[in-house]
Amino acid sequence: MDKLVVIGGGAAGMSASSRARKLKPDMEITVFEATKMVSHAPCGIPYFVEGLFNDENLFMTYTPQFFEEKRKINVKINTKVTEVDLDSRIVYAESKDGKIKAEYDYLVISTGSLPKKLSVEDGNDRIFYAHHPANAVELREKLWSLNNIAIIGGGILGVEMAEALTHLGKKVILIHRGKYLLNRTLDQELGNIITQRIMKDAEVRLDERVETIKNGGRLIITDRGKYEVDGTIVAVGVTPNVELVKDKIKLGETGAIKVDEHMRTNYREVYSAGDNTESIHIVTGKPYWVPFAPVANKMGYVAGSNIGGHEMKFPGVVNTxxxxxxxxxxxxxxxxxxxxxxxxxxxxxxxxxxxxxxxxxxxxxxxxxxxxxxxxxxxxxxxxxxxxxxxxxxxxxxxxxxxxxxxxxxxxxxxxxxxxxxxxxxxxxxxxxxxxxxxx
Amino acid sequence: MDKLVVIGGGAAGMSASSRARKLKPDMEITVFEATKMVSHAPCGIPYFVEGLFNDENLFMTYTPQFFEEKRKINVKINTKVTEVDLDSRIVYAESKDGKIKAEYDYLVISTGSLPKKLSVEDGNDRIFYAHHPANAVELREKLWSLNNIAIIGGGILGVEMAEALTHLGKKVILIHRGKYLLNRTLDQELGNIITQRIMKDAEVRLDERVETIKNGGRLIITDRGKYEVDGTIVAVGVTPNVELVKDKIKLGETGAIKVDEHMRTNYREVYSAGDNTESIHIVTGKPYWVPFAPVANKMGYVAGSNIGGHEMKFPGVVNTxxxxxxxxxxxxxxxxxxxxxxxxxxxxxxxxxxxxxxxxxxxxxxxxxxxxxxxxxxxxxxxxxxxxxxxxxxxxxxxxxxxxxxxxxxxxxxxxxxxxxxxxxxxxxxxxxxxxxxxx
The missing domain is CATH 3.30.390.30 (FAD/NAD-linked reductase, C-terminal dimerisation domain)
Structure with missing residues (x-):
């Protein structure tokens, strides 16, 4: 009986395992997930902070129990993979219950992304990353208790957090390196419209670079000033989480794992899908990296299809x-x-x-x-x-x-x-x- | 100097003349329009009846004056074309100021569509067609004065009129030949959802055929009953308005004027565009007829481009x-x-x-x-x-x-x-x- 191991129970990992299960009812499928949540939705964090919903279980499309019972997938939450032996096809993991060693015939790496960090001095008790739903309850509790909050980074997450916090009546200062907000999303003509709109609600500092964050997140030093706040959200982007395999598997020029159209890495039985995985931009034909859930889901679906014996090719991305x-x-x-x-x-x-x-x-x-x-x-x-x-x-x-x-x-x-x-x-x-x- | 004559100042006619003007600044362009409105929007009639706006001039994208002054197009409103001599290239028209004879080098026929009629006995003072914005003010005044109104036909116009009238608190009976409403738009699974929704607001009679309308619109006789109402809206569809040229020009199997990809009729210098014009369905490759404004506008744009010397082909329709x-x-x-x-x-x-x-x-x-x-x-x-x-x-x-x-x-x-x-x-x-x- 074939064994599939999936590292990471986010969008890509759960899509891949669900699709493989559908096609191969007898396959033994195990998912290792470092947090308590699977098929979770980081995109919901700003709206949870805003108070639009209160049940953290809603971050999950399906619960681990659902996958266990309905799809016969072994879901190991709170279990961190510590090592992968690609030549012997063994995954080593750890939970509070001890160590696990799992052999595989197929492996899916779907470790997602990690938030980029900034230089920090003197602690970080008031520095926040709105990155993983597993920490959303704690994040919200802390943010709700603060009044003056800095957001560093005016990309999508920064803007969404600004929406949430200004809606809550917080005083927000948004510090951004670019000449206008959302400059990786929009060109200047349209970016200016949004920038001016946000300026009505928050103090927006453009073209400004953070040098360091001090006092646990209460003092921000930039190339143009100092800002005292109650806490700081760092939203300066994400990076593919390839820590586990970066020395063992071929990465692409974007820093994410390189795959072929079938989502296969340079190991034939090892697939990669989701935010840790490089893609091809359909317009340019060149390597590109899009860390968004719909792409992750479809990558996972393709990986799962191919593992399940139904050949499928991922066509690339257009960065929607x-x-x-x-x-x-x-x-x-x-x-x-x-x-x-x-x-x-x-x-x-x-x-x-x-x-x-x-x-x-x-x-x-x-x-x-x-x-x-x-x-x-x-x-x-x-x-x-x-x-x-x-x-x-x-x-x-x-x-x-x-x-x-x-x-x-x-x-x-x-x-x-x-x-x-x-x-x-x-x-x-x-x-x-x-x-x-x-x-x- | 080339002369372009356009018969009908609706979406297609005004698009064609505007585009030709853009490409040929010196062309002499004349549009004959039988009503007082040009570039008018019949799609707005239900919303005018509902009371969402009150200025009938808003039915026009641009006024006749705008076209005269800004685009140097001669717009003859309230002027009905009575005859077309395609061999001598002459259009004959009539207004209250007398008869007009206009020679052309290019002709665009954009006479639109006409509402289908039903058998009527004993007058029609309470029978309404929500077809042309030029009559919208009178239509609205009359409908607002009535309480029990029948709508015959459960297609798009019938449903939109039902929305407007039930919103106004009128008692509406909607009589439809099909098994469910909007059956030319939706298949039954989805059509049922809308039918059931409308049944909450109006009496809906399905699978029922009107035999005749009597007493000026106050009595409707169907194959399954009789209905006494204060007035009747007939919304049983439209038909291409080809009266003027039907014996002179080639029609297609749909009854609309047949054109090639350039919107040319069987006369090389005569174009046809809009609701009076047949198209090709892109999925089937077969003749098809779509009487909606966006298609009319693009047909007009293509006709005007070709008349203006910029070759362009209309690709056909998909019936959105x-x-x-x-x-x-x-x-x-x-x-x-x-x-x-x-x-x-x-x-x-x-x-x-x-x-x-x-x-x-x-x-x-x-x-x-x-x-x-x-x-x-x-x-x-x-x-x-x-x-x-x-x-x-x-x-x-x-x-x-x-x-x-x-x-x-x-x-x-x-x-x-x-x-x-x-x-x-x-x-x-x-x-x-x-x-x-x-x-x-």
Whole structure:
């Protein structure tokens, strides 16, 4: 009987094990998870902090018991893998009950990502990383007891934490290295809109670099000033968690584990999936790294399919991102304009502002759209949207278009729906596209 | 100097003339419009009746003055074209100021559609067609004065009028020939959901055929009963308005004007665009007819481009439809399951019900999705969604997928955005698609 061992019970690990179970009812499947949670959702942390829900079990799509009982998967929570012997196909793990040695025929590495750290002096009792749901209850308790809170990093997590904390009435200072917030998500035209919006609620410090954090998180020293606060959230990004295997397995140029289309590492029976795994960007054909749950889930599904004997290939990523801040939804897909240049494209772009509803329908929201295409091939390279409603679906549509190499004119002709209550007869996306056509 | 004459100043006609003007600044362009409105939006009528806006000028994207002044287009409103001499290239028209004779080098026929009528006896002072915005003020005044109103026809317009009138507190009886409402939009699984919802607000009579309407609209006789009401709205569909040219120009099998990819009729200098024009269904490659404004606009844009000397081809349609009823948005694209069978496909389908937000995020809405694919080619043939939010964009995404022949697996891998506040980590569309994959 084949044995599958999965290291890490997050999105990718549980997808892989569930899919393998479906295809191979007799396989012995064991998942080692270092925390108390499996199939957990870090994306929910800001909303838990905001107080939108209170039951930490809701962080889990399914409980360990569900996987044990319904899917016959051995789930070892609070169990940390300490070593992997890839040549002998053995995983060593440890829990409070002692050491475990597990042999495998197939291995899935799905260890996720780790938050990047900053230089810290004099303790860290007031330094927080909103990274893992297993610590969310403690995180929330502490944050709720503080008044002046610094967030370092104005990416998606930083902005989401700013939304949560300002909603709670906290005084927030947001310190960001970039010239505007969300600069890894949006180009400046659209990024400025969000930056200015957040400035209404929080003190935003741009183009500023943190040198060190002192007094356990109560003092922040940057290249331009000092800030005294009650505590500090560090949200300066994540990095693939490859600690366990980095000397044993081939990593890619992004620092994540290199895999082929089947999600196989350089060991034929060892798969990697999720935030610890490198992918290929569909637009560039080059290595890329996207640490988001939908990608992790699909990587896991592909790994599990192949382990289960049903061949499947992961096509790569287009870096779809979506977040929100108060009344604004914020989405992007594909390459930003600078990225496009860096990869050797000759980007042309159209940025338009419009409304989300027919001119006569009440309560229309603003929507701002940037579309980037390649002047030579006419292919759509990227899209960015900031708006009050129906941002997600437009981004999803552009994701489909970009993944299959739609040119500008293909995109113009997508027969988008029109309902006065929720769209425009010339959809704002089509208006932007039409502008690119006129440039021809 | 080239002369362009456009018959009909709706979406298609004004798109065609605007685009031609852009490309040929010196062209002499004349638009004949039988009513007082141009670039008008019939889709707004139910919302005007509901009282969501009061200024009838909002039905127009731009006024005749705008086109005259900003785009140098001669707009002749309240002017009816009475005859077209295609061999001599002359259009004859009439207004209260007298007769007009206009020669052309290019002609665009964009006469739109007409509402289908029913057998009527004894006058029609209480029979209404919610078809043209030019009559919306009068329509609304009359409807507001009535209490018991029948709507005949449970398609999109009938449902939208039911939403408006029940919202106003009117007693509505909705009489429909089909087994469930919106049966030309949705398959029965999803159609039932909407039908049951509307039954809470209105008396819904299904599978019932109107034989005649009497007493000016106060008495309806069907094959199963008689209904006394204060007035009757007839919403049994529309038909291409080809009266003017039906004996002179080639019509297609749908009854609309046949055109090539350039929107040209069998006369090289005569184009046709909008609701009076036949298209090709991209999925089947067969003639099809879609009387919706976004298609009309793009047809007009293509006609205007070609007249302006910039070659462009219209790729065909996938019949995207979107409407709403109270808290439900309702969308479809591509073929329904029955249609797919009729066209010789071997449809497989997955229907799922899910939620629109992460399980921990408050106020999630229900969403119901049906995806139809072809068992042989694995191509996506159609999609239908009924749900409380973010229906439009998912339909738009499926429209893109269907237009470019995505197979099931391509669609599974679309990197859809995930934000707990507005989607699920396994998007409901992907859940439906995944179910189709498991059937393989």
């Amino acid at each position: 991102q979506i977040t929100k801040y108060k009344e604004f939804y914020i989405g992007r897909v594909g390459l930003q304009e600078d990225e496009a240049k860096r990869y050797g494209f000759k980007p042309i772009a159209a940025t338009i502002s419009g409304k989300t509803r027919a001119r006569y329908y009440p309560d229309a929201k603003d929507i701002h759209i940037k579309i980037i295409a390649d002047e030579n091939s006419k292919k759509i390279l990227g899209g960015q949207i900031v708006g009050g409603e129906e941002v997600l679906g437009r981004i999803d549509m552009l994701a489909a278009a970009i993944m299959k190499g739609f040119i500008i004119e293909d995109t113009f002709f997508i027969e988008m729906g029109y309902l006065p209550a929720i769209s425009r007869v010339w959809d704002p996306v089509i208006v932007a596209i039409r502008q690119l056509m006129k440039d021809e | 439809q979107i409407t709403k009823y109270k808290e439900f948005y309702i969308g479809r694209v591509g073929l329904q399951e029955d249609e797919a069978k009729r066209y010789g496909f071997k449809p497989i389908a997955a229907t799922i019900s899910g939620k629109t937000r992460a399980r921990y995020y408050p106020d999630a809405k229900d969403i119901h999705i049906k995806i139809i694919a072809d068992e042989n080619s694995k191509k996506i043939l159609g999609g239908q969604i009924v749900g409380g939010e973010e229906v439009l964009g998912r339909i738009d995404m499926l429209a893109a997928a269907i237009m470019k022949g995505f197979i099931i697996e391509d669609t599974f891998f679309i990197e859809m955005g995930y934000l707990p506040a507005i989607s699920r980590v396994w998007d409901p569309v992907i859940v439906a698609i995944r179910q189709l994959m498991k059937d393989e």
